[in-house]
Amino acid sequence: MKEDKRKTCIRPVPKNKLSKEEYQSVLNTVSRPEFADLPPYSHDLNSQENLWNRLD
Template sequence: MQFIQWIREAMNQGARLAPACREVNICLRTWKRWHRQAEDRRPSAVRPPPGNKLTLAEEQQVLTVCNQPEYASLPPAQIVPRLADNGVYLASESTFYRILRRHGQVYHRGRPQPGAGNHQ
């Protein structure tokens, strides 16, 4: 945003904020909103990864646990509490789901379809 830079330069040279905003035809309230939101809020903006993002090793550990025979048939909603009962915390339930979805291991489990052997 070029306007922010111009206004900052004007203020550094001694101009007051309100007249500087009027000069570039920006409402003072708009300036304050832009100044408060220093980050780029466009959806396409490049942002740094969150500080609490799991490392690749931690993500692999989640996958390894989920693919162990005792947990392979369970959803994350049951895996996470069972691990917690054993004193192990790897990630939240939603993070488990995100990791499994990213690796194509989440499947919708609806009601079973009537099969050939289930006729009455």
């Protein structure tokens, strides 16, 4: 049986990868106290609209 080479292959960086600054901004936002009680993802559209309104 041959070795699995998927682990060692060189993969291109995704074009939509966040920069370090963007990534840190996301972490800072989701770490704010007003978002601490929210689930990681909500299917409720009204909750999502309220979330975006909080950020403004």
